[in-house]
Amino acid sequence: MFKARIFFYFWQLKILIKNYFRQKKMSKILEKEFFSKNVVKLVLEAPEIARTRKPGHFVIVRIDEKGERIPLTISAADEKKGTITLVIQRVGVTSAKLCNMNVGDVIMDVVGPLGTATHIEKVGTVLCAGGGVGVAPMLPIVEGLKKAGNRVITILAARSKDLIILEDQMREFSDEVIVMTDDGSYGKKGLVTAGMEEVINREKVDLCFVIGPAIMMKFGALTTKKYNIPTMASLNTIMVDGTGMCGACRVHIGGKTRFVCVDGPEFDAHQVDFDEMMTRLGAYKEQEYEAYQKYLQTVEA
Amino acid sequence: MENIIDYLKAERSQEWRAEVRKRMKAKERTSLQRINMPEEDPDVRNKNSVEVNKGLAPEMAIAEAHRCLDCADPTCITGCPVGINIPKFIKQIEVEDFAGAAVTLKETNALPAVCGRVCPQEKQCELNCFYTQKLDKPPIAIGYLERFAADWERNSGKMSVPKTEKHNKIKVGVVGSGPAGLAAAGDLAKYGYDVTVFEALHEVGGVLKYGIPEFRLPNELVDVEIETMRKMGIKFRTDFIVGKTATFDDLKKEGFQAFFVGSGAGLPRFMNIPGENLNGIFSSNEYLTRINLMHAASDEYDTPVISGKNVAVIGGGNTAMDSVRTAKRLGADKAMIIYRRSEAEMPARIEEIKHAKEEGIIFMNLHNPLEYYSDENGRVKQVKLQKMELGEPDASGRRRPIPIEGSEFIIDVDTVVVSVGVSPNPLIPKALKNLKVTDWGTIVVDPDTMQSSVPEIFAGGDIVRGGATVILAMGDGRKAAAGMHKYIQEKIQAN
Numbered sequence: 001m002f003k004a005r006i007f008f009y010f011w012q013l014k015i016l017i018k019n020y021f022r023q024k025k026m027s028k029i030l031e032k033e034f035f036s037k038n039v040v041k042l043v044l045e046a047p048e049i050a051r052t053r054k055p056g057h058f059v060i061v062r063i064d065e066k067g068e069r070i071p072l073t074i075s076a077a078d079e080k081k082g083t084i085t086l087v088i089q090r091v092g093v094t095s096a097k098l099c100n101m102n103v104g105d106v107i108m109d110v111v112g113p114l115g116t117a118t119h120i121e122k123v124g125t126v127l128c129a130g131g132g133v134g135v136a137p138m139l140p141i142v143e144g145l146k147k148a149g150n151r152v153i154t155i156l157a158a159r160s161k162d163l164i165i166l167e168d169q170m171r172e173f174s175d176e177v178i179v180m181t182d183d184g185s186y187g188k189k190g191l192v193t194a195g196m197e198e199v200i201n202r203e204k205v206d207l208c209f210v211i212g213p214a215i216m217m218k219f220g221a222l223t224t225k226k227y228n229i230p231t232m233a234s235l236n237t238i239m240v241d242g243t244g245m246c247g248a249c250r251v252h253i254g255g256k257t258r259f260v261c262v263d264g265p266e267f268d269a270h271q272v273d274f275d276e277m278m279t280r281l282g283a284y285k286e287q288e289y290e291a292y293q294k295y296l297q298t299v300e301a
Numbered sequence: 302m303e304n305i306i307d308y309l310k311a312e313r314s315q316e317w318r319a320e321v322r323k324r325m326k327a328k329e330r331t332s333l334q335r336i337n338m339p340e341e342d343p344d345v346r347n348k349n350s351v352e353v354n355k356g357l358a359p360e361m362a363i364a365e366a367h368r369c370l371d372c373a374d375p376t377c378i379t380g381c382p383v384g385i386n387i388p389k390f391i392k393q394i395e396v397e398d399f400a401g402a403a404v405t406l407k408e409t410n411a412l413p414a415v416c417g418r419v420c421p422q423e424k425q426c427e428l429n430c431f432y433t434q435k436l437d438k439p440p441i442a443i444g445y446l447e448r449f450a451a452d453w454e455r456n457s458g459k460m461s462v463p464k465t466e467k468h469n470k471i472k473v474g475v476v477g478s479g480p481a482g483l484a485a486a487g488d489l490a491k492y493g494y495d496v497t498v499f500e501a502l503h504e505v506g507g508v509l510k511y512g513i514p515e516f517r518l519p520n521e522l523v524d525v526e527i528e529t530m531r532k533m534g535i536k537f538r539t540d541f542i543v544g545k546t547a548t549f550d551d552l553k554k555e556g557f558q559a560f561f562v563g564s565g566a567g568l569p570r571f572m573n574i575p576g577e578n579l580n581g582i583f584s585s586n587e588y589l590t591r592i593n594l595m596h597a598a599s600d601e602y603d604t605p606v607i608s609g610k611n612v613a614v615i616g617g618g619n620t621a622m623d624s625v626r627t628a629k630r631l632g633a634d635k636a637m638i639i640y641r642r643s644e645a646e647m648p649a650r651i652e653e654i655k656h657a658k659e660e661g662i663i664f665m666n667l668h669n670p671l672e673y674y675s676d677e678n679g680r681v682k683q684v685k686l687q688k689m690e691l692g693e694p695d696a697s698g699r700r701r702p703i704p705i706e707g708s709e710f711i712i713d714v715d716t717v718v719v720s721v722g723v724s725p726n727p728l729i730p731k732a733l734k735n736l737k738v739t740d741w742g743t744i745v746v747d748p749d750t751m752q753s754s755v756p757e758i759f760a761g762g763d764i765v766r767g768g769a770t771v772i773l774a775m776g777d778g779r780k781a782a783a784g785m786h787k788y789i790q791e792k793i794q795a796n
């Protein structure tokens with residue numbers, strides 16, 4: 001274990017030197033915090049992105065020479081310090097590697113800000129429902145909506161108490177925060193859709209955001225459809241380049257194929273073909289599972 | 302034009318050229334046979350990523366160079382989009398001055414090792430060669446010789462770093478690091494500018510890196526060229542999307558005076574037929590990017606790729622050939638081209654079609670896909686095809702494919718690569734509202750200077766032409782560099 005660590009530092013140093021000469025800007029991890037066992041907050045050095053990003057934007061990250069490119073939402077940024085904040089949920093190899101990185105480590109590639117920024121304006125009352133790690137991309141949206149003068153009601157949903165994240169930060173910008181857990185270990189017991197319906201039945205909601213696992217967004221969208229409330233979802237399709245070059249992220253929206261990385265990631269939730277999106281998310285299930293098992297062995301060894 | 306012809310005449314009448322011409326009678330030269338390119342065995346190479354063409358040995362190149370008649374009116378040059386002094390470099394090979402040949406190539410072509418490999422010579426220089434035009438014999442192997450001279454220089458370890466003018470400390474930006482951007486950057490550095498190339502991806506090279514596979518254009522070769530450019534003082538900023546990471550205005554505030562946009566034709570087209578979003582169906586850009594840029598076929602890299610046993614590639618261009626030959630190399634039992642016209646209309650280089658056939662690629666020409674069907678997991682399992690016939694020529698001059706009613710049938714596939722063309726990359730037009738673009742999304746430029754409707758922005762390559770060739774992209778880049786130089790110098794004088 002100790003040996004592995006030394007080797008790791010040495011290897012990172014090598015990359016640093018190599019890239020210094022290549023004039024490559026790498027991103028150093030400046031802060032790390034565990035929100036739960038499998039959800040980590042990382043603050044990275046990325047001055048240009050910190051300056052130009054807006055709510056709804058994401059970055060593509062590649063950890064090292066052999067890494068894959070994965071999209072992650074910019075959940076906050078500090079222009080003065082030149083940093084961006086990412087919140088990562090451990091689901092497979094790359095997210096696990098990120099969760100295992102530490103302050104001082106460097107990430108080889110961080111590119112962005114990508115996607116179309118959230119359209120934020122004053123509409124009245126906005127209901128923001130975030131499930132699981134979908135809470136992280138919701139944070140800048142909630143902040144933006146509040147600053148634009150909206151009444152913001154936020155629902156945080158997760159399977160159990162220890163998976164509820166960013167509650168304090170959300171409270172800062174929300175008029176009300178409702179916590180829902182599947183098992184009732186914290187807040188109200190029930191699914192996110194139950195919480196949504198409660199609010200909708202209670203007061204007039206002008207706009208809704210649902211961000212979370214595809215299945216949650218699908219049912220969230222069905223719920224608001226019943227009440228004819230305009231709803232936005234932020235899609236988390238598989239991506240490669242994130243610049244509109246490959247089409248890996250494509251999905252049918254209102255019967256037309258759109259590229260999530262450039263046309264989205266936010267779309268009218270009532271138009272999204274969530275079933276197609278879920279199928280496409282599973283395209284590499286077998287390879288991902290195998291790779292993760294292999295990775296776990298290397299970490300444990 | 303006048304002075305180019307005079308220049309070529311003067312070069313041709315140099316003593317050494319006249320002497321070489323006399324060494325052998327024209328009759329004797331024309332009776333020599335065209336050299337064959339040594340190739341990897343098709344049954345071996347279709348399982349690995351080794352370069353297919355092995356390159357000529359010096360004696361082969363010299364023999365081929367003897368065929369060239371050093372014509373008084375070198376028509377081959379008119380076929381070359383950048384006007385390489387073809388007879389000169391070939392005669393230099395004949396007298397074994399390989400280094401000199403490389404220098405001649407580099408006078409007009411920034412990346413001869415690349416062009417020698419990927420130019421459609423049969424439609425350019427070699428088409429216009431005296432042998433093709435008048436003798437009805439196979440043309441001089443200009444492409445092979447170009448590659449030979451460039452490779453020789455690289456392998457000699459004595460790559461010359463082009464001379465640059467005194468550094469003038471004026472900052473200029475190049476957006477995109479494909480052939481257009483690289484050519485522009487090279488010339489701008491020669492003029493003395495402080496050049497920064499911005500690239501959206503994590504690697505420099507554009508299509509040369511993420512598109513064209515290793516077996517046709519080894520990455521290492523592109524890297525060597527880029528290293529030379531670094532030595533010329535050119536800076537590269539990867540992971541930097543102009544218009545996103547920073548806007549043109551941000552960059553202007555940082556002191557950039559003018560920009561060259563070579564952002565390429567990055568947007569893949571689909572056919573919008575039912576089932577096209579099933580798993581196992583890719584754009585060729587995605588398929589090739591996963592394999593060439595992300596190394597998905599290697600276990601050591603994290604990116605996965607699906608590549609099955611029954612692979613159908615839709616299209617007939619270079620991109621389709623690259624995809625289908627890649628699929629074969631990844632272990633497909635059946636790797637098929639499905640193309641709606643006939644072989645005569647295929648836009649791919651002839652050599653690639655020949656190589657594909659040797660490697661066991663199945664060609665289903667005059668067929669068009671109508672619909673894809675999925676298995677229970679959402680993975681493509683079949684495609685419905687329709688037979689086509691050729692009608693009258695269309696706007697492109699190629700005969701129009703017409704569907705034959707009632708000819709539909711279904712075949713099994715487990716992977717499909719859609720390779721039906723690309724559209725101009727929309728990132729820059731989106732980021733610059735006052736930039737004039739065509740209905741197709743290409744940037745409108747002055748054809749002489751490559752200047753766009755925004756005075757400080759110049760453009761070239763696929764973003765202007767909408768999908769062309771490496772050599773045309775490079776030609777644009779160089780023309781734009783000259784245009785930018787003129788623009789900046791005039792601006793300075795006006796102040």
Ligand SMILES: Cc1cc2nc3c(=O)[nH]c(=O)nc-3n(C[C@H](O)[C@H](O)[C@H](O)COP(=O)(O)OP(=O)(O)OC[C@H]3O[C@@H](n4cnc5c(N)ncnc54)[C@H](O)[C@@H]3O)c2cc1C
Pocket residue numbers: 058069070071072073074086087088089090091092093094095096133136137235236237238239240265280281282283288289292
């Ligand atoms: C616009 C956008 C914003 C996102 N923001 C966040 C965020 O802020 N925090 C967060 O934790 N996650 C976010 N994701 C999802 C995140 O990208 C994936 O969880 C990550 O790529 C998984 O990689 P892996 O190697 O760890 O897992 P894998 O083993 O590769 O896959 C596990 C799961 O992740 C999905 N996935 C795999 N590769 C990708 C890929 N390249 N792109 C998207 N999904 C993929 C798979 O469908 C699978 O369900 C976002 C996705 C998108 C498209």
Ligand SMILES: Cc1cc2nc3c(=O)[nH]c(=O)nc-3n(C[C@H](O)[C@H](O)[C@H](O)COP(=O)(O)OP(=O)(O)OC[C@H]3O[C@@H](n4cnc5c(N)ncnc54)[C@H](O)[C@@H]3O)c2cc1C
Pocket residue numbers: 419420421476477478479480481482499500501502506507508509512513541542543544563564565566567589619620621623650726728729761762763764768769770771772774
């Ligand atoms: C698979 C394939 C095979 C081919 N085979 C041949 C062949 O054999 N012979 C031939 O002559 N031609 C071939 N071509 C065509 C040829 O590659 C292109 O015509 C040529 O690469 C165009 O060059 P370019 O510099 O205009 O653009 P590209 O090579 O596409 O480069 C554009 C670059 O700009 C970057 N970029 C875009 N927007 C931005 C931005 N906003 N900020 C920063 N960077 C940005 C992109 O990431 C990309 O790297 C082939 C093309 C493909 C895809």
Ligand code: SF4
Pocket residue numbers: 380381382383384385387410416417420421422425426427443444447772
């Ligand atoms: S650059 Fe292309 S067209 Fe010009 S001589 Fe070389 S192969 Fe022929």
Ligand code: FES
Pocket residue numbers: 238239240241242243244245246247248249250259260261262
């Ligand atoms: S990720 Fe490649 S086009 Fe969207």
